[in-house]
Amino acid sequence: MERIDGKTLRDTLLDAAEAVVVRQGIGNLTLDAVAAQAGMSKGGLLHHFPSKDRLIEALVRRSADSWRKCYTEGYERTPAGPGRMCRALLDHCLSDAKGWTRELQRSSAACFAALAQDPSLIAPMREAYSDLQKRVANDGLPPGVGEAVAAAIDGLWLYWVLGLADVNQDLVVRVRKALESTVAQSLQQQTNPKNGHNKRRPSVIRAGGRGR
Numbered sequence: 001m002e003r004i005d006g007k008t009l010r011d012t013l014l015d016a017a018e019a020v021v022v023r024q025g026i027g028n029l030t031l032d033a034v035a036a037q038a039g040m041s042k043g044g045l046l047h048h049f050p051s052k053d054r055l056i057e058a059l060v061r062r063s064a065d066s067w068r069k070c071y072t073e074g075y076e077r078t079p080a081g082p083g084r085m086c087r088a089l090l091d092h093c094l095s096d097a098k099g100w101t102r103e104l105q106r107s108s109a110a111c112f113a114a115l116a117q118d119p120s121l122i123a124p125m126r127e128a129y130s131d132l133q134k135r136v137a138n139d140g141l142p143p144g145v146g147e148a149v150a151a152a153i154d155g156l157w158l159y160w161v162l163g164l165a166d167v168n169q170d171l172v173v174r175v176r177k178a179l180e181s182t183v184a185q186s187l188q189q190q191t192n193p194k195n196g197h198n199k200r201r202p203s204v205i206r207a208g209g210r211g212r
Contacts (some may be wrong), residue, residue, distance in 0.1 A: 010048055013038050014059055021109035026116045031055070057121050059110035064124040066107065071132055082140030082190075083183050085132075086149045090183075093153050094176035097169040100160055108161045145186045149179050 007015070016038035021029050031052055035045040049055040074088035114121035136146035156175055160167040 010058070011062075013040075013045060013048055013055075014062055015106075017055055017059055017113075018106040018109050021113055022106050026109075026113050029056075029113055029117075053118060053121060056110065056113050056117050057124075060114050060122055061124045063107045063110040064128040067125070068128045068131065071135075075135070082187055083146070085135045085139045086141065086146050086179075086183055089136075089150060089153055090176055090179060093157075094172050094179075097167060097172045100167065105161055108157075141183065142186045142190055145183060149183065152179055 013034065017029065017034045020033045020037050024033065029052070031042055031045055031049075034055065035042040038045065045055075049058060070092060071085075071089060074092040075085055078084050078088040078091065111122055111125055114125075132150065133147070136150050139146045152175065156167060156172070159165040165171075
């Protein structure tokens, strides 16, 4: 496929679609607008994406594949042991707020565009998250801990993508420390449960020599 500035023409067209959504809003995502943004004819765009649905589906697929690759590679880089997937997410997503780039923010536009056009088009991202949730749920942590970590990271991401709150380095560090503490405490409780959870309370000897 033809390449432009190191990218395939297909990726260039998808970049153009993301740019239209970010700058003009989902309601203005049209094939004409994308063609104009990419600097090509609508006929040329239709050669690669014969409909708006196929364009949005490709946007979501690319975003989902990128996210799956990120958390999979993060998992492979993380030392084995309980909480490996959660530790990988914390290291990858909450290491440096500067890593949350405009390009990553733009890629999130795909899911919003899919929901506005046809919710079924978001299926590739649902598949990626289904895989991630299975990994988190089977991460060797007490029930709910891994899911809480993943949900907190996603919540912070939505703050940033939607501009609901200022996501800066200080906030990222605070959230990461809190989540790491939660994971560490859950592992400690799992390996060293309190005596009261597994042992009977000692009898209290009353007058007359009978305990209760």
